[in-house]
Amino acid sequence: MARPTLLPDKLFFRIGEVSELVGVRPHVLRYWEEEFGILKPMKTRGAHRQYRRRDVELALVIKKLLHEDGFTVAGARKKLRELGHLEAVAIGRQAAEASTRALELRAELLAVRAELASLLARIDVASRDERERAKTSTTDAHPSEVVVRIETSARSER
Numbered sequence: 001m002a003r004p005t006l007l008p009d010k011l012f013f014r015i016g017e018v019s020e021l022v023g024v025r026p027h028v029l030r031y032w033e034e035e036f037g038i039l040k041p042m043k044t045r046g047a048h049r050q051y052r053r054r055d056v057e058l059a060l061v062i063k064k065l066l067h068e069d070g071f072t073v074a075g076a077r078k079k080l081r082e083l084g085h086l087e088a089v090a091i092g093r094q095a096a097e098a099s100t101r102a103l104e105l106r107a108e109l110l111a112v113r114a115e116l117a118s119l120l121a122r123i124d125v126a127s128r129d130e131r132e133r134a135k136t137s138t139t140d141a142h143p144s145e146v147v148v149r150i151e152t153s154a155r156s157e158r
Helices: 015-022 026-035 053-068 073-140 143-157
Strands: 049-052
Touching: 015 026, 015 049, 015 053, 026 053, 049 053, 053 073
Parallel strands: none
Antiparallel strands: none
């Protein structure tokens, strides 16, 4: 029996990535798309395939049915239809969980953005204060002190 495949933690996969994860060549994945109507990767504007995690998991099931369990394409298609109801329930549950998680992540993102805006405002105020201090420290100094400071900094740069 094949070892379970751990999928990288990402939403979309290119056909080459799916090919490596599933252990079949890209043309096999394209063939399966034609033969198994439920394997439907999204396509970008440039017509590149983008497989979702669900698609990759489905491709792994198809491979198991064909290569390990010995089903024909027609037999695997029939088996997938039998599993369809259970899969639909599981996918619906996953979609609901994903939607909830997306809302949580959006709230976290908004909080991080607000924190970032606050920090940037504080940095801006501190920078303005520093520029003002630099101006006043130079203008308040006696002219001879300014010359000494300039000469001292010029020497330290050498």
